[in-house]
Structure formats: C-alpha cells, structure tokens
Amino acid sequence: MTRNPTKILVYGYGNPGRQDDGLGIKLAEEVDLWCNENHLVHIQTDTNYQLNLEDAAGIADYDIVIFADASREDIQHFCFDPLMPSEKTEFTMHAVSPAFILHLCKQMFNHQPEAYLMHIRGYEWEFMEDMTEKARANLLEAISYVKDFIIGYSQPNV
C-alpha cells in the first residue's frame, strides 16, 4: 500500500460541557480513533475549547487543515467549505476564527495550508454533556464525510 505523505490536521473545537457545542471535538476524537486503528500516522488531530492565536503556529506544520465546529446556522446536517484567510477580528480576540488563524499563519510563518471548515448543525447549548439526537445524527454524517475526504488523499487500506 502506498500512502500519500500529505500531512493533515483535523482540529475540533467547542465546549463539550455545553451539549451540541462539543460536536467539533467529538468529530476530531472519532477521526483520531479511526486513524489510530488504520495506522494513518500522517493524520493528526487536536481539540480545544476554542481557537487561540498559538494555533497559527500549530497549523503551520500541515499541508491540509480541517477545522470542525458546531454551528447554529440553519444548515442541512453539515457544511464542508474551503476556508480562505481573513483579517476580520472579534472584539476581545480571546477566541478567534479559523479564517483568522489561517491568515495569521500565513503572515507569521509564510505558509498557508489548504484549509476547510466543517460546520455541524447543533440545536441545544445548555450545561449538559449529552448531545441531542439530531446533532448526533449530523455528527455521524460529518465523520463519514471527513473520512472519505481523508481517504481521497491517503488511499489507505480501509
């Protein structure tokens, strides 16, 4: 089996203590398990409550980065969109957007990985760990999509 050396990072973020807000993290964890089972050593995963500025350094080592987050937007199950760098910031900048991280990476490390944003539709955001059933169903579809995406680059024997 020949493996493509393309280095891919799947980065899930959100608050797993707030119900469906943990969708991005759960996706990254499931992809991590799958990669370990299939010895896909060039695929790495990471998780955090939210994106932070130092993530610009973290993504600089990869060819492809997939950010995964919960979404409140009225989308069907999930959306998987190419991500372009953006300079747009929030008021506090304690939390930053994936597009901003991408821009910062380019600016500081002269590297812009190919990047995608996986938004997974969530519905409830209370102080609870359990996701809603609808969000869980969306998550399964999103995981399947990301696995197919990775297979397209990796051609693993799975």
Next chain:
Amino acid sequence: MGQKITIEPVTRVEGHGKVTIHLDNEGKIEQTRLHIVEFRGFERFVQGRPYWEMPVLVQRLCGICPVSHHLAAAKAMDVIVGAGTGEGLTPTAEKMRRLMHYGQIFQSHSLHFFHLASPDLLFGIDSDPLKRNVIQVAFQHRDLAVQGVMMRKYGQEVIQATAGKKIHGTGAIPGGINKHLTEDEREYLLHGDDYMNIDKMTAWAQDALEFFKEYHKKNKAVIDGFAEFPSSHLSLVRKDGALDLYHGVLRAVNTEGKKILHDIDYQEYYRYIDEEVKSWSYMKFPYLKEIGKKEGWYSVGPLARMNTAEFIDTPLAQKEFELFKQYNGGKPSNKPMHAHWARLIEILHAAEKMKQLLNDPDLMEGELITRGTKQFEGVGVIEAPRGTLFHHYKIGENDMITMANLIVSTTNNNQPMNEAVNQVAVRVMTGKKEITEGMMNAVEVAIRAYDPCLSCATHALGQMPLEFEMYDADDNMIERKFKH
C-alpha cells in the same frame, strides 16, 4: 441523561458587552454603564454533583482560563477532604500546581499583551480598527507577533505537562495532584529546541518589558493619562507581603495605599465581602462590607496585585517592581493602562518561577496526595490572570454539592470597568450627538485594560460584539451601534 436547568432570564447571546450612555435634558452624559451579558447558571448547575468532580467540572465555565477554575476548585476541595487550606499539601503537589498556574499566567498574559494590547500601542488608539490588530503586528513587527505566539504556546505546554491535557485537565485533585513531572517533560520545558525553552521565554519577557518602557517614555499621555480614577485594590498576598499568585491572605488597600482589608484568611471571605445585585446587570457588584456598597468596591488583577504586594520574590521581576513603585511614588497606581506594565512584570515573574520549579527535584518524585478529616465547607481562592477568583462550596452528608458561590475576576472588576468606561465616555462623548468609531475605540481600550473574560461558556461564530446604545433624558434609545 443530565438534568436540564432553566434559569430566567436566559440569553443565547452570551459573552458580549454592552455600553449604555444616558443623557440628561441638556444632552450631557448623566450615566454610563457597562453591561456584561452573561448568566450565572453554573452555581446551580453543580449542585447535586459529587464534590470530587468539581475541579474538572468547573473548567467548563470558561474556555480562556479553565486552569484557574480548576485550581480554585481544587483548593476548595482540599479543605473538604481535610488537606488544609493551601498549606497542607505535599511539596510535590503544591509545586506541581504552582507550575501549572504559572504556565497559565504566562500564556494568558502573553496573549493579552502581544495580541490584544500591542496593536493599540503600536498603531495608536485612534487608528483604523481594521489596521489595529495582530495581523498588522505580524505584518509590521513580525518578531513581536511570533514571540507572543510562542510564549503562549510555551505556557500551554506547561499546562499540558502538569494538568495532563489541554481540555478538562485532571492534574489537580482534592488533596493534591495526580502525576509527577516526567524527565522528558522537564527536559523539554527547560531546554527545548526551536525557542521552546525557559531561558528564551525569560529573555523575551524582559524584551517585552523593555519595549513597553520605551513606549511609555514616548507616550506618557496614553499610558499615564488615560481614564485615571481613584480605586481600592484587592488581591492575595503571601503572609510576608510578597506577590503570590497561588496562595496567601486577602489584602486590600485604598487609593492612597492604606490597608483596608488586613490580610484575612480567605476561608472567611464572606465576612468581609458581599455582592450587590443591580437591576440592569446580570453580573453582581462585589464590595467590602466594612466600607459599604457605595465606596467599598475594588479592582483586582495585575495592577491591583502590584498595588497590594510589598515585594516580589524573584530577582528580575523584583527589579522591575521597584521601578514601577518608584515611578508611582510608592503609592498605588490608579492608571488603568499601567495594568499592561503590571502584566509584563508578572510574565517575567512567572518565567522565573517556572525555571525555579523545573529545577526542583520535588516535581519528579514524592507523595502526591494528602488526606485528613472531611469537612463540609471549603473556599478556594487563587489569583487568576485577570484577578482574584473565589470558589466557595458546601457539601451534604452524601458528598454532593449543596451550595456553590463563585466570584470570578471579571465580576470583581465590574465596578472599576464601569468607572473606567464612564471616565472615557464623559471625556470623548460629552456634547456629541453621534457615536463615532473613535469614541467606541476609546471605550474599548478602557475595557480591554481589565482583560475581561466576556467569552465564557459556549461560543458561537460571529457573536461577540461590543454594543453601544445611547438614551435621551426620557429613556428613549436614540442610537445603537455594534463594534465587532
């Protein structure tokens, strides 16, 4: 299945700030208020959960400083399990927790200075907001931006080594800690390649202070003259008066530096501190009971800590502390922008402390946990990056939490932030009928000096604006603007 708790009023737009400006009949500013729109559901949420879950559970309060909540809750649980009030832990446990905490201070302060504050300083408060951000810092001062990112990353690595992981770290447990530092972790943090070592971090911390001092020399009006107002200051200090970010006694000084809270045991904080509820804000207003609601409010955070402490027990930071005190004539500084200076001194102090601890063999071996006679009430207090953080719990016979009271740093700074916003609003908005970008910038800079944690709990793409509303004398809203 978890329990669903509904708390009214509930807003789905959590973690955004709102400034309201009320005008009198003559169009003059009568009152300005900063509203932090977040609801306090967590204290109820933890009731009915076993006490040993608290150090992990409370990290969900905040994606910015989960380590501070982790440690404050663990300190409260130390009391519950009979391990004492911060001084009963084994040397290994206390030092591991301190290392975790200094990592948190280091990374949080670095983020604030390099990426939140430096754009204001480098490009000017009045500059175009589109150009006043870290991207422009990276473009025009690339080394500074990279240093900030790497310092933040280093602090996160320290947290990972001590807490076990970045999310829901489990390092601190009731009565101690659950791991030693491994030789590999120690070696990496002490002598790592590619900038990631403690000597480089210390050098960069010194460079940042030099950068600030140079800037200060050339821009005294910005640093010294921006939104100054009299304030009291509160923090933990070590029993001998040293700056101590992890443990100590509670001290407050007034605007002249006179002690108004006399080094009390924080287990009894509620005898000295109360919280006022105001109808227009979900966030409470803490105050010193002895002085009263009107005058008893205080500031917390890096600047307050410089004002309450008598010295710093690491040599490089002590030298900077002396310069700071000398500049302010030995009195407390009431200049909000001096918070940036104070924050940089603490970054250096944290770097020095981390180096001391990384060279301490106690982190690699020794007992991890202390146990004693169970108690039914405990208070944990820590100096979080943004200021004093209180966690207070009671448990029942079945070990479940029956009461929780949390006073977070941003709540402690509620009144000072309102004072600062009012100062700035009166200065830049009096006589003006329209809210301009420049006005909003000035208010934003005043709020930012306190580094408020507005984005606790759930995040949502695109939802974190600063909102401005202006009302006439009849309470009609005459203008509304958002600053994203």
